[in-house]
Amino acid sequence: MPKTQRGGERSLLLANCRYRKLGMRKPCCDKEDTNKGAWSKQEDQKLIDYIQTHGEGCWRSLPKAAGLHRCGKSCRLRWINYLKPDIKRGNFAQDEEDLIIKLHALLGNRWSLIAGRLPGRTDNEVKNYWNSHIRRKLIKMGIDPDNHKLFHLHHQCFPLLHRPRTDVDKDDDALPVSSAAATSADSFKEKPNSSNNLNLDLTIAFPSGTPNPNSAESSHNNNTAKDMDQSQSAPTLPLFN
DNA sequence: AACAAGTTCAACCGCATAACA
DNA sequence: GTGTTATGCGGTTGAACTTGT
Known part of the structure:
Protein backbone atom coordinates (compact mmCIF):
# COMPACT_ATOMS: atom_id res chain seq x y z
CA MET A 1 0.00 0.00 0.00
CA PRO A 2 1.48 3.30 -0.99
CA LYS A 3 2.37 5.52 1.93
CA THR A 4 0.57 8.36 0.26
CA GLN A 5 -2.76 6.81 1.10
CA ARG A 6 -2.21 6.46 4.79
CA GLY A 7 -4.01 8.37 7.44
CA GLY A 8 -5.01 11.50 5.57
CA GLU A 9 -7.89 12.49 7.80
CA ARG A 10 -5.91 11.87 10.93
CA SER A 11 -3.07 14.09 9.83
CA LEU A 12 -5.56 16.82 8.98
CA LEU A 13 -6.93 16.71 12.48
CA LEU A 14 -3.46 16.67 13.98
CA ALA A 15 -2.39 19.59 11.85
CA ASN A 16 -5.35 21.71 12.89
CA CYS A 17 -4.73 20.73 16.47
CA ARG A 18 -1.12 21.85 16.18
CA TYR A 19 -2.04 25.39 15.16
CA ARG A 20 -4.18 25.75 18.24
CA LYS A 21 -1.63 24.19 20.56
CA LEU A 22 1.37 26.15 19.35
CA GLY A 23 -0.42 29.36 18.57
CA MET A 24 0.79 29.12 15.01
CA ARG A 25 -0.83 31.23 12.38
CA LYS A 26 -3.06 29.28 10.09
CA PRO A 27 -1.91 28.91 6.50
CA CYS A 28 -3.60 31.06 3.89
CA CYS A 29 -5.27 28.07 2.28
CA ASP A 30 -6.58 26.49 5.45
CA LYS A 31 -10.22 26.51 4.46
CA GLU A 32 -12.91 24.14 5.62
CA ASP A 33 -13.16 22.50 2.23
CA THR A 34 -9.43 22.15 1.64
CA ASN A 35 -8.05 18.65 1.92
CA LYS A 36 -4.77 17.96 3.64
CA GLY A 37 -2.59 14.97 4.21
CA ALA A 38 -2.11 12.06 1.89
CA TRP A 39 -3.35 12.30 -1.67
CA SER A 40 -5.89 9.83 -2.98
CA LYS A 41 -5.57 8.11 -6.36
CA GLN A 42 -8.48 10.17 -7.65
CA GLU A 43 -6.82 13.42 -6.64
CA ASP A 44 -3.58 12.35 -8.28
CA GLN A 45 -5.40 11.52 -11.48
CA LYS A 46 -7.20 14.86 -11.52
CA LEU A 47 -3.93 16.70 -11.11
CA ILE A 48 -2.18 14.65 -13.79
CA ASP A 49 -5.05 15.10 -16.22
CA TYR A 50 -5.19 18.83 -15.66
CA ILE A 51 -1.45 19.39 -16.06
CA GLN A 52 -1.26 17.17 -19.12
CA THR A 53 -3.96 19.29 -20.72
CA HIS A 54 -3.02 22.77 -19.51
CA GLY A 55 0.61 22.48 -18.48
CA GLU A 56 2.29 23.56 -15.27
CA GLY A 57 1.93 26.95 -13.68
CA CYS A 58 -0.74 29.16 -12.08
CA TRP A 59 -0.72 26.93 -9.04
CA ARG A 60 -3.01 29.28 -7.16
CA SER A 61 -5.86 28.83 -9.57
CA LEU A 62 -5.09 25.25 -10.55
CA PRO A 63 -6.93 23.46 -7.73
CA LYS A 64 -10.24 25.08 -8.54
CA ALA A 65 -9.79 24.60 -12.26
CA ALA A 66 -8.83 20.97 -11.78
CA GLY A 67 -11.63 20.27 -9.33
CA LEU A 68 -9.30 19.62 -6.43
CA HIS A 69 -9.95 20.59 -2.83
CA ARG A 70 -6.32 21.38 -2.21
CA CYS A 71 -4.26 24.52 -1.99
CA GLY A 72 -2.01 25.40 -4.90
CA LYS A 73 1.09 24.85 -2.85
CA SER A 74 0.07 21.33 -2.08
CA CYS A 75 -0.67 20.62 -5.76
CA ARG A 76 2.69 21.96 -6.83
CA LEU A 77 4.52 19.85 -4.27
CA ARG A 78 2.59 16.73 -5.18
CA TRP A 79 3.34 17.22 -8.86
CA ILE A 80 7.00 18.11 -8.45
CA ASN A 81 7.86 15.47 -5.87
CA TYR A 82 5.71 12.58 -6.93
CA LEU A 83 3.63 12.78 -10.07
CA LYS A 84 5.93 14.38 -12.62
CA PRO A 85 6.56 11.77 -15.30
CA ASP A 86 10.35 12.09 -15.42
CA ILE A 87 10.83 11.42 -11.74
CA LYS A 88 13.19 8.59 -11.01
CA ARG A 89 12.03 6.59 -8.02
C1' DA B 1 3.19 -12.68 19.76
C1' DA B 2 3.56 -8.19 21.65
C1' DC B 3 5.60 -4.22 22.45
C1' DA B 4 9.29 -0.57 21.97
C1' DA B 5 12.52 1.87 19.46
C1' DG B 6 14.28 3.32 15.27
C1' DT B 7 13.73 4.62 10.32
C1' DT B 8 11.64 6.36 6.15
C1' DC B 9 9.55 9.68 3.37
C1' DA B 10 5.28 12.33 1.88
C1' DA B 11 3.42 16.37 3.15
C1' DC B 12 3.28 20.27 5.73
C1' DC B 13 4.94 24.83 7.39
C1' DG B 14 7.05 29.60 7.55
C1' DC B 15 10.02 32.51 5.25
C1' DA B 16 12.26 34.95 1.42
C1' DT B 17 11.72 37.13 -2.65
C1' DA B 18 10.24 37.87 -7.45
C1' DA B 19 6.45 39.64 -9.91
C1' DC B 20 2.87 42.52 -10.29
C1' DA B 21 -0.58 46.36 -9.22
C1' DG C 1 8.53 53.57 -3.82
C1' DT C 2 5.06 50.68 -1.49
C1' DG C 3 1.89 46.99 -0.74
C1' DT C 4 0.10 42.55 -2.13
C1' DT C 5 0.25 38.09 -4.20
C1' DA C 6 2.43 33.92 -6.03
C1' DT C 7 6.05 30.86 -6.06
C1' DG C 8 10.01 28.25 -4.52
C1' DC C 9 12.99 26.77 -0.85
C1' DG C 10 14.72 24.42 3.31
C1' DG C 11 13.32 22.72 7.83
C1' DT C 12 10.18 19.93 10.35
C1' DT C 13 6.53 16.69 11.40
C1' DG C 14 4.28 12.41 12.05
C1' DA C 15 2.01 8.08 10.16
C1' DA C 16 3.43 3.89 8.46
C1' DC C 17 6.76 0.66 8.38
C1' DT C 18 10.85 -2.17 10.01
C1' DT C 19 13.81 -4.09 13.28
C1' DG C 20 15.09 -5.45 17.82
C1' DT C 21 14.00 -7.36 22.38
Missing part, protein backbone atom coordinates in the same frame (compact mmCIF):
# COMPACT_ATOMS: atom_id res chain seq x y z
CA GLY A 90 13.77 3.92 -6.03
CA ASN A 91 17.18 3.56 -4.46
CA PHE A 92 20.00 5.93 -5.14
CA ALA A 93 22.95 4.52 -7.06
CA GLN A 94 26.43 4.73 -5.59
CA ASP A 95 27.48 7.39 -8.07
CA GLU A 96 24.40 9.43 -7.23
CA GLU A 97 25.28 9.19 -3.56
CA ASP A 98 28.87 10.24 -4.21
CA LEU A 99 27.66 13.19 -6.23
CA ILE A 100 25.28 14.29 -3.47
CA ILE A 101 28.14 14.23 -0.97
CA LYS A 102 30.36 16.24 -3.27
CA LEU A 103 27.67 18.76 -4.03
CA HIS A 104 26.71 19.09 -0.40
CA ALA A 105 30.33 19.84 0.48
CA LEU A 106 30.25 22.49 -2.18
CA LEU A 107 26.79 23.98 -1.80
CA GLY A 108 25.60 23.09 1.68
CA ASN A 109 21.91 22.44 2.27
CA ARG A 110 20.80 23.92 -1.03
CA TRP A 111 18.83 20.87 -1.96
CA SER A 112 17.21 22.24 -5.07
CA LEU A 113 20.60 23.05 -6.56
CA ILE A 114 21.90 19.62 -5.63
CA ALA A 115 18.80 17.92 -7.03
CA GLY A 116 19.23 19.92 -10.21
CA ARG A 117 22.40 17.94 -10.83
CA LEU A 118 20.67 14.61 -10.38
CA PRO A 119 18.30 13.95 -13.26
CA GLY A 120 14.96 12.66 -12.09
CA ARG A 121 15.59 13.37 -8.41
CA THR A 122 13.71 16.00 -6.44
CA ASP A 123 15.04 18.28 -3.75
CA ASN A 124 12.75 16.62 -1.23
CA GLU A 125 14.03 13.17 -2.13
CA VAL A 126 17.67 14.24 -1.99
CA LYS A 127 17.10 15.96 1.33
CA ASN A 128 15.38 12.91 2.80
CA TYR A 129 18.10 10.61 1.50
CA TRP A 130 20.76 12.84 2.95
CA ASN A 131 19.13 12.96 6.37
CA SER A 132 18.22 9.30 6.57
CA HIS A 133 21.19 7.61 4.87
CA ILE A 134 24.18 9.68 3.96
CA ARG A 135 24.33 11.78 7.07
CA ARG A 136 24.41 8.74 9.30
CA LYS A 137 26.90 6.98 7.09
CA LEU A 138 29.32 9.91 7.21
CA ILE A 139 29.04 10.10 10.98
CA LYS A 140 29.83 6.41 11.20
CA MET A 141 32.89 7.05 9.07
CA GLY A 142 34.00 9.76 11.46
CA ILE A 143 33.11 12.60 9.15
CA ASP A 144 31.05 15.55 10.28
CA PRO A 145 28.26 15.74 7.69
CA ASP A 146 27.81 19.44 8.28
CA ASN A 147 31.27 20.50 7.22
CA HIS A 148 32.68 17.30 5.69
CA LYS A 149 35.68 17.28 7.98
CA LEU A 150 36.92 14.43 10.12
CA PHE A 151 35.61 14.72 13.65
CA HIS A 152 39.06 14.36 15.24
CA LEU A 153 40.19 17.54 13.53
CA HIS A 154 37.79 19.55 15.64
CA HIS A 155 37.07 17.20 18.53
CA GLN A 156 37.01 20.04 21.02
CA CYS A 157 33.78 21.11 19.46
CA PHE A 158 32.24 17.61 19.47
CA PRO A 159 33.72 15.79 22.47
CA LEU A 160 30.84 13.31 22.78
CA LEU A 161 31.39 12.10 19.27
CA HIS A 162 34.90 10.94 20.14
CA ARG A 163 34.00 8.17 22.49
CA PRO A 164 35.75 4.82 22.08
CA ARG A 165 34.12 2.72 19.43
CA THR A 166 31.86 0.02 20.75
CA ASP A 167 30.11 -3.01 19.37
CA VAL A 168 27.19 -0.79 18.60
CA ASP A 169 29.32 0.95 16.01
CA LYS A 170 30.23 -2.27 14.27
CA ASP A 171 28.27 -2.52 11.12
CA ASP A 172 28.74 -3.73 7.60
CA ASP A 173 29.63 -0.32 6.33
CA ALA A 174 31.20 0.97 9.51
CA LEU A 175 34.90 1.63 9.16
CA PRO A 176 37.61 2.60 11.63
CA VAL A 177 38.02 6.32 11.55
CA SER A 178 41.62 6.06 10.43
CA SER A 179 40.70 4.19 7.29
CA ALA A 180 37.50 6.08 6.82
CA ALA A 181 39.31 9.12 5.59
CA ALA A 182 41.19 7.20 2.97
CA THR A 183 38.13 5.28 1.92
CA SER A 184 35.92 8.30 1.66
CA ALA A 185 38.59 10.29 -0.05
CA ASP A 186 38.91 7.46 -2.55
CA SER A 187 35.21 7.44 -3.09
CA PHE A 188 35.30 11.12 -3.91
CA LYS A 189 37.89 10.70 -6.61
CA GLU A 190 36.49 10.94 -10.06
CA LYS A 191 35.72 7.51 -11.29
CA PRO A 192 34.20 6.26 -14.49
CA ASN A 193 30.65 7.46 -14.57
CA SER A 194 28.42 4.42 -14.42
CA SER A 195 25.30 6.47 -14.97
CA ASN A 196 25.34 8.35 -18.21
CA ASN A 197 22.64 10.69 -17.00
CA LEU A 198 24.65 12.08 -14.14
CA ASN A 199 26.42 15.33 -14.62
CA LEU A 200 29.56 14.94 -12.56
CA ASP A 201 31.10 18.11 -13.86
CA LEU A 202 30.98 20.33 -10.81
CA THR A 203 31.55 23.53 -12.67
CA ILE A 204 28.64 25.76 -11.80
CA ALA A 205 26.87 26.64 -14.97
CA PHE A 206 23.44 27.68 -15.99
CA PRO A 207 21.12 24.94 -17.09
CA SER A 208 20.80 24.81 -20.81
CA GLY A 209 18.12 27.18 -21.96
CA THR A 210 18.37 29.30 -18.83
CA PRO A 211 19.18 32.87 -19.59
CA ASN A 212 22.25 34.37 -17.98
CA PRO A 213 21.06 36.29 -14.93
CA ASN A 214 23.59 38.98 -15.64
CA SER A 215 22.03 39.67 -18.96
CA ALA A 216 19.29 42.23 -19.27
CA GLU A 217 16.47 39.87 -20.19
CA SER A 218 16.84 37.59 -17.22
CA SER A 219 14.42 38.35 -14.46
CA HIS A 220 13.45 34.84 -13.55
CA ASN A 221 14.98 32.19 -11.37
CA ASN A 222 16.57 34.70 -9.13
CA ASN A 223 17.65 32.24 -6.46
CA THR A 224 19.68 30.36 -8.98
CA ALA A 225 21.05 33.58 -10.31
CA LYS A 226 22.01 34.68 -6.83
CA ASP A 227 23.70 31.38 -6.17
CA MET A 228 25.53 31.49 -9.42
CA ASP A 229 26.71 35.00 -8.71
CA GLN A 230 28.36 33.74 -5.57
CA SER A 231 30.40 31.20 -7.45
CA GLN A 232 31.61 32.76 -10.63
CA SER A 233 34.44 30.35 -11.23
CA ALA A 234 34.41 26.59 -11.01
CA PRO A 235 35.28 25.85 -7.40
CA THR A 236 37.21 22.89 -6.19
CA LEU A 237 35.79 20.75 -3.43
CA PRO A 238 36.94 21.71 0.04
CA LEU A 239 36.81 18.17 1.38
CA PHE A 240 38.84 17.19 4.44
CA ASN A 241 40.82 20.39 4.56
Whole structure:
Protein backbone atom coordinates (compact mmCIF):
# COMPACT_ATOMS: atom_id res chain seq x y z
CA MET A 1 0.00 0.00 0.00
CA PRO A 2 1.48 3.30 -0.99
CA LYS A 3 2.37 5.52 1.93
CA THR A 4 0.57 8.36 0.26
CA GLN A 5 -2.76 6.81 1.10
CA ARG A 6 -2.21 6.46 4.79
CA GLY A 7 -4.01 8.37 7.44
CA GLY A 8 -5.01 11.50 5.57
CA GLU A 9 -7.89 12.49 7.80
CA ARG A 10 -5.91 11.87 10.93
CA SER A 11 -3.07 14.09 9.83
CA LEU A 12 -5.56 16.82 8.98
CA LEU A 13 -6.93 16.71 12.48
CA LEU A 14 -3.46 16.67 13.98
CA ALA A 15 -2.39 19.59 11.85
CA ASN A 16 -5.35 21.71 12.89
CA CYS A 17 -4.73 20.73 16.47
CA ARG A 18 -1.12 21.85 16.18
CA TYR A 19 -2.04 25.39 15.16
CA ARG A 20 -4.18 25.75 18.24
CA LYS A 21 -1.63 24.19 20.56
CA LEU A 22 1.37 26.15 19.35
CA GLY A 23 -0.42 29.36 18.57
CA MET A 24 0.79 29.12 15.01
CA ARG A 25 -0.83 31.23 12.38
CA LYS A 26 -3.06 29.28 10.09
CA PRO A 27 -1.91 28.91 6.50
CA CYS A 28 -3.60 31.06 3.89
CA CYS A 29 -5.27 28.07 2.28
CA ASP A 30 -6.58 26.49 5.45
CA LYS A 31 -10.22 26.51 4.46
CA GLU A 32 -12.91 24.14 5.62
CA ASP A 33 -13.16 22.50 2.23
CA THR A 34 -9.43 22.15 1.64
CA ASN A 35 -8.05 18.65 1.92
CA LYS A 36 -4.77 17.96 3.64
CA GLY A 37 -2.59 14.97 4.21
CA ALA A 38 -2.11 12.06 1.89
CA TRP A 39 -3.35 12.30 -1.67
CA SER A 40 -5.89 9.83 -2.98
CA LYS A 41 -5.57 8.11 -6.36
CA GLN A 42 -8.48 10.17 -7.65
CA GLU A 43 -6.82 13.42 -6.64
CA ASP A 44 -3.58 12.35 -8.28
CA GLN A 45 -5.40 11.52 -11.48
CA LYS A 46 -7.20 14.86 -11.52
CA LEU A 47 -3.93 16.70 -11.11
CA ILE A 48 -2.18 14.65 -13.79
CA ASP A 49 -5.05 15.10 -16.22
CA TYR A 50 -5.19 18.83 -15.66
CA ILE A 51 -1.45 19.39 -16.06
CA GLN A 52 -1.26 17.17 -19.12
CA THR A 53 -3.96 19.29 -20.72
CA HIS A 54 -3.02 22.77 -19.51
CA GLY A 55 0.61 22.48 -18.48
CA GLU A 56 2.29 23.56 -15.27
CA GLY A 57 1.93 26.95 -13.68
CA CYS A 58 -0.74 29.16 -12.08
CA TRP A 59 -0.72 26.93 -9.04
CA ARG A 60 -3.01 29.28 -7.16
CA SER A 61 -5.86 28.83 -9.57
CA LEU A 62 -5.09 25.25 -10.55
CA PRO A 63 -6.93 23.46 -7.73
CA LYS A 64 -10.24 25.08 -8.54
CA ALA A 65 -9.79 24.60 -12.26
CA ALA A 66 -8.83 20.97 -11.78
CA GLY A 67 -11.63 20.27 -9.33
CA LEU A 68 -9.30 19.62 -6.43
CA HIS A 69 -9.95 20.59 -2.83
CA ARG A 70 -6.32 21.38 -2.21
CA CYS A 71 -4.26 24.52 -1.99
CA GLY A 72 -2.01 25.40 -4.90
CA LYS A 73 1.09 24.85 -2.85
CA SER A 74 0.07 21.33 -2.08
CA CYS A 75 -0.67 20.62 -5.76
CA ARG A 76 2.69 21.96 -6.83
CA LEU A 77 4.52 19.85 -4.27
CA ARG A 78 2.59 16.73 -5.18
CA TRP A 79 3.34 17.22 -8.86
CA ILE A 80 7.00 18.11 -8.45
CA ASN A 81 7.86 15.47 -5.87
CA TYR A 82 5.71 12.58 -6.93
CA LEU A 83 3.63 12.78 -10.07
CA LYS A 84 5.93 14.38 -12.62
CA PRO A 85 6.56 11.77 -15.30
CA ASP A 86 10.35 12.09 -15.42
CA ILE A 87 10.83 11.42 -11.74
CA LYS A 88 13.19 8.59 -11.01
CA ARG A 89 12.03 6.59 -8.02
CA GLY A 90 13.77 3.92 -6.03
CA ASN A 91 17.18 3.56 -4.46
CA PHE A 92 20.00 5.93 -5.14
CA ALA A 93 22.95 4.52 -7.06
CA GLN A 94 26.43 4.73 -5.59
CA ASP A 95 27.48 7.39 -8.07
CA GLU A 96 24.40 9.43 -7.23
CA GLU A 97 25.28 9.19 -3.56
CA ASP A 98 28.87 10.24 -4.21
CA LEU A 99 27.66 13.19 -6.23
CA ILE A 100 25.28 14.29 -3.47
CA ILE A 101 28.14 14.23 -0.97
CA LYS A 102 30.36 16.24 -3.27
CA LEU A 103 27.67 18.76 -4.03
CA HIS A 104 26.71 19.09 -0.40
CA ALA A 105 30.33 19.84 0.48
CA LEU A 106 30.25 22.49 -2.18
CA LEU A 107 26.79 23.98 -1.80
CA GLY A 108 25.60 23.09 1.68
CA ASN A 109 21.91 22.44 2.27
CA ARG A 110 20.80 23.92 -1.03
CA TRP A 111 18.83 20.87 -1.96
CA SER A 112 17.21 22.24 -5.07
CA LEU A 113 20.60 23.05 -6.56
CA ILE A 114 21.90 19.62 -5.63
CA ALA A 115 18.80 17.92 -7.03
CA GLY A 116 19.23 19.92 -10.21
CA ARG A 117 22.40 17.94 -10.83
CA LEU A 118 20.67 14.61 -10.38
CA PRO A 119 18.30 13.95 -13.26
CA GLY A 120 14.96 12.66 -12.09
CA ARG A 121 15.59 13.37 -8.41
CA THR A 122 13.71 16.00 -6.44
CA ASP A 123 15.04 18.28 -3.75
CA ASN A 124 12.75 16.62 -1.23
CA GLU A 125 14.03 13.17 -2.13
CA VAL A 126 17.67 14.24 -1.99
CA LYS A 127 17.10 15.96 1.33
CA ASN A 128 15.38 12.91 2.80
CA TYR A 129 18.10 10.61 1.50
CA TRP A 130 20.76 12.84 2.95
CA ASN A 131 19.13 12.96 6.37
CA SER A 132 18.22 9.30 6.57
CA HIS A 133 21.19 7.61 4.87
CA ILE A 134 24.18 9.68 3.96
CA ARG A 135 24.33 11.78 7.07
CA ARG A 136 24.41 8.74 9.30
CA LYS A 137 26.90 6.98 7.09
CA LEU A 138 29.32 9.91 7.21
CA ILE A 139 29.04 10.10 10.98
CA LYS A 140 29.83 6.41 11.20
CA MET A 141 32.89 7.05 9.07
CA GLY A 142 34.00 9.76 11.46
CA ILE A 143 33.11 12.60 9.15
CA ASP A 144 31.05 15.55 10.28
CA PRO A 145 28.26 15.74 7.69
CA ASP A 146 27.81 19.44 8.28
CA ASN A 147 31.27 20.50 7.22
CA HIS A 148 32.68 17.30 5.69
CA LYS A 149 35.68 17.28 7.98
CA LEU A 150 36.92 14.43 10.12
CA PHE A 151 35.61 14.72 13.65
CA HIS A 152 39.06 14.36 15.24
CA LEU A 153 40.19 17.54 13.53
CA HIS A 154 37.79 19.55 15.64
CA HIS A 155 37.07 17.20 18.53
CA GLN A 156 37.01 20.04 21.02
CA CYS A 157 33.78 21.11 19.46
CA PHE A 158 32.24 17.61 19.47
CA PRO A 159 33.72 15.79 22.47
CA LEU A 160 30.84 13.31 22.78
CA LEU A 161 31.39 12.10 19.27
CA HIS A 162 34.90 10.94 20.14
CA ARG A 163 34.00 8.17 22.49
CA PRO A 164 35.75 4.82 22.08
CA ARG A 165 34.12 2.72 19.43
CA THR A 166 31.86 0.02 20.75
CA ASP A 167 30.11 -3.01 19.37
CA VAL A 168 27.19 -0.79 18.60
CA ASP A 169 29.32 0.95 16.01
CA LYS A 170 30.23 -2.27 14.27
CA ASP A 171 28.27 -2.52 11.12
CA ASP A 172 28.74 -3.73 7.60
CA ASP A 173 29.63 -0.32 6.33
CA ALA A 174 31.20 0.97 9.51
CA LEU A 175 34.90 1.63 9.16
CA PRO A 176 37.61 2.60 11.63
CA VAL A 177 38.02 6.32 11.55
CA SER A 178 41.62 6.06 10.43
CA SER A 179 40.70 4.19 7.29
CA ALA A 180 37.50 6.08 6.82
CA ALA A 181 39.31 9.12 5.59
CA ALA A 182 41.19 7.20 2.97
CA THR A 183 38.13 5.28 1.92
CA SER A 184 35.92 8.30 1.66
CA ALA A 185 38.59 10.29 -0.05
CA ASP A 186 38.91 7.46 -2.55
CA SER A 187 35.21 7.44 -3.09
CA PHE A 188 35.30 11.12 -3.91
CA LYS A 189 37.89 10.70 -6.61
CA GLU A 190 36.49 10.94 -10.06
CA LYS A 191 35.72 7.51 -11.29
CA PRO A 192 34.20 6.26 -14.49
CA ASN A 193 30.65 7.46 -14.57
CA SER A 194 28.42 4.42 -14.42
CA SER A 195 25.30 6.47 -14.97
CA ASN A 196 25.34 8.35 -18.21
CA ASN A 197 22.64 10.69 -17.00
CA LEU A 198 24.65 12.08 -14.14
CA ASN A 199 26.42 15.33 -14.62
CA LEU A 200 29.56 14.94 -12.56
CA ASP A 201 31.10 18.11 -13.86
CA LEU A 202 30.98 20.33 -10.81
CA THR A 203 31.55 23.53 -12.67
CA ILE A 204 28.64 25.76 -11.80
CA ALA A 205 26.87 26.64 -14.97
CA PHE A 206 23.44 27.68 -15.99
CA PRO A 207 21.12 24.94 -17.09
CA SER A 208 20.80 24.81 -20.81
CA GLY A 209 18.12 27.18 -21.96
CA THR A 210 18.37 29.30 -18.83
CA PRO A 211 19.18 32.87 -19.59
CA ASN A 212 22.25 34.37 -17.98
CA PRO A 213 21.06 36.29 -14.93
CA ASN A 214 23.59 38.98 -15.64
CA SER A 215 22.03 39.67 -18.96
CA ALA A 216 19.29 42.23 -19.27
CA GLU A 217 16.47 39.87 -20.19
CA SER A 218 16.84 37.59 -17.22
CA SER A 219 14.42 38.35 -14.46
CA HIS A 220 13.45 34.84 -13.55
CA ASN A 221 14.98 32.19 -11.37
CA ASN A 222 16.57 34.70 -9.13
CA ASN A 223 17.65 32.24 -6.46
CA THR A 224 19.68 30.36 -8.98
CA ALA A 225 21.05 33.58 -10.31
CA LYS A 226 22.01 34.68 -6.83
CA ASP A 227 23.70 31.38 -6.17
CA MET A 228 25.53 31.49 -9.42
CA ASP A 229 26.71 35.00 -8.71
CA GLN A 230 28.36 33.74 -5.57
CA SER A 231 30.40 31.20 -7.45
CA GLN A 232 31.61 32.76 -10.63
CA SER A 233 34.44 30.35 -11.23
CA ALA A 234 34.41 26.59 -11.01
CA PRO A 235 35.28 25.85 -7.40
CA THR A 236 37.21 22.89 -6.19
CA LEU A 237 35.79 20.75 -3.43
CA PRO A 238 36.94 21.71 0.04
CA LEU A 239 36.81 18.17 1.38
CA PHE A 240 38.84 17.19 4.44
CA ASN A 241 40.82 20.39 4.56
C1' DA B 1 3.19 -12.68 19.76
C1' DA B 2 3.56 -8.19 21.65
C1' DC B 3 5.60 -4.22 22.45
C1' DA B 4 9.29 -0.57 21.97
C1' DA B 5 12.52 1.87 19.46
C1' DG B 6 14.28 3.32 15.27
C1' DT B 7 13.73 4.62 10.32
C1' DT B 8 11.64 6.36 6.15
C1' DC B 9 9.55 9.68 3.37
C1' DA B 10 5.28 12.33 1.88
C1' DA B 11 3.42 16.37 3.15
C1' DC B 12 3.28 20.27 5.73
C1' DC B 13 4.94 24.83 7.39
C1' DG B 14 7.05 29.60 7.55
C1' DC B 15 10.02 32.51 5.25
C1' DA B 16 12.26 34.95 1.42
C1' DT B 17 11.72 37.13 -2.65
C1' DA B 18 10.24 37.87 -7.45
C1' DA B 19 6.45 39.64 -9.91
C1' DC B 20 2.87 42.52 -10.29
C1' DA B 21 -0.58 46.36 -9.22
C1' DG C 1 8.53 53.57 -3.82
C1' DT C 2 5.06 50.68 -1.49
C1' DG C 3 1.89 46.99 -0.74
C1' DT C 4 0.10 42.55 -2.13
C1' DT C 5 0.25 38.09 -4.20
C1' DA C 6 2.43 33.92 -6.03
C1' DT C 7 6.05 30.86 -6.06
C1' DG C 8 10.01 28.25 -4.52
C1' DC C 9 12.99 26.77 -0.85
C1' DG C 10 14.72 24.42 3.31
C1' DG C 11 13.32 22.72 7.83
C1' DT C 12 10.18 19.93 10.35
C1' DT C 13 6.53 16.69 11.40
C1' DG C 14 4.28 12.41 12.05
C1' DA C 15 2.01 8.08 10.16
C1' DA C 16 3.43 3.89 8.46
C1' DC C 17 6.76 0.66 8.38
C1' DT C 18 10.85 -2.17 10.01
C1' DT C 19 13.81 -4.09 13.28
C1' DG C 20 15.09 -5.45 17.82
C1' DT C 21 14.00 -7.36 22.38
